[in-house]
Amino acid sequence: MAVDSEHSVEKVNEQFMFLSGCVFPHERTSSVYAFVIDIGDGFILEDQAVLTPRPLRDVERMLGASQRLIQQMHYLGTYNDTDCVLYVIDRREDPGRFVNAFTANLRTLFELWDSDVWLVAGYAWQIFEWGRNFRFCGRCGVETVIVDGERARRCEQCGLVNYPRISPSMIVRVQKGDEILLAKNAQFKRPFYSILAGFMEPGETLYECVTREVCEEVGVKVKNIRYFDSQYWPMSGSLMLGCVADYDSGEIKIDEKEIEHAAWFKADALPTVPSKRSIAGVMIDAFVMRHSNRKPE
Numbered sequence: 409m410a411v412d413s414e415h416s417v418e419k420v421n422e423q424f425m426f427l428s429g430c431v432f433p434h435e436r437t438s439s440v441y442a443f444v445i446d447i448g449d450g451f452i453l454e455d456q457a458v459l460t461p462r463p464l465r466d467v468e469r470m471l472g473a474s475q476r477l478i479q480q481m482h483y484l485g486t487y488n489d490t491d492c493v494l495y496v497i498d499r500r501e502d503p504g505r506f507v508n509a510f511t512a513n514l515r516t517l518f519e520l521w522d523s524d525v526w527l528v529a530g531y532a533w534q535i536f537e538w539g540r541n542f543r544f545c546g547r548c549g550v551e552t553v554i555v556d557g558e559r560a561r562r563c564e565q566c567g568l569v570n571y572p573r574i575s576p577s578m579i580v581r582v583q584k585g586d587e588i589l590l591a592k593n594a595q596f597k598r599p600f601y602s603i604l605a606g607f608m609e610p611g612e613t614l615y616e617c618v619t620r621e622v623c624e625e626v627g628v629k630v631k632n633i634r635y636f637d638s639q640y641w642p643m644s645g646s647l648m649l650g651c652v653a654d655y656d657s658g659e660i661k662i663d664e665k666e667i668e669h670a671a672w673f674k675a676d677a678l679p680t681v682p683s684k685r686s687i688a689g690v691m692i693d694a695f696v697m698r699h700s701n702r703k704p705e
């Protein structure tokens with residue numbers, strides 16, 4: 409697979425110090441990152457600004473002795489050598505608890521937390537989703553059980569095994585000389601333009617997906633597709649495979665269901681674009697670095 413030469417400009421999440429795991433270790437760290445998710449309200453936080461490691465006894469005190477409250481408990485792994493644990497709770501079982509707590513979904517936390525802890529929270533959310541989406545077998549409806557030592561749920565009746573789901577998708581920077589193709593999404597009302605993205609279809613290769621999605625969304629043909637980098641994106645449970653492609657032919661003709669507006673932009677005259685916390689932001693920034701006089705930060 410060809411790799412874009414500017415790949416070395418930036419690595420996405422290079423310093424991310426999370427090691428996933430699914431079995432509680434024999435020796436636990438004295439403090440833990442406790443991710444508490446209520447089945448109805450999302451993340452429950454005592455302090456919305458940040459999540460810091462807490463002594464285990466404080467976490468247990470926070471959750472109380474009520475075993476009814478805790479629906480599931482999952483070991484997630486370590487972040488910066490500190491154990492991470494997910495507690496799935498149902499506040500209806502203990503309405504007096506967490507009355508003053510702050511609730512948030514992943515998107516809200518993305519705005520609040522400028523840190524890799526958000527990515528661990530994203531992992532916690534995926535494990536929570538897996539736990540509730542595969543609690544019952546999709547084939548025969550029987551309640552599933554967790555497989556020892558694996559992040560898997562198995563149906564004892566038919567043997568179907570379900571792992572946490574990851575959806576591959578592509579994100580592509582289409583470029584024409586010193587111009588970049590940016591689009592505003594019609595479905596997500598966000599105040600920025602970005603590069604094109606879309607989920608892969610069964611049977612497609614990465615490059616076939618890039619060709620199809622670009623053609624469907626903006627009516628343009630591309631060539632010289634090459635791989636850039638990847639990033640896991642927990643809000644959609646997708647592994648974003650970043651590519652760069654050169655414009656080949658055609659005029660921009662948008663799919664209005666998907667795209668509100670798309671245009672070619674010069675590197676020194678960009679609209680508002682995503683931050684460099686996302687692979688989209690990193691890829692756009694790499695283009696700007698190459699085609700403008702801006703100095704590296």
Ligand SMILES: [Zn+2]
Binds near residue numbers: 545546548549564
């Ligand atoms: Zn089954």
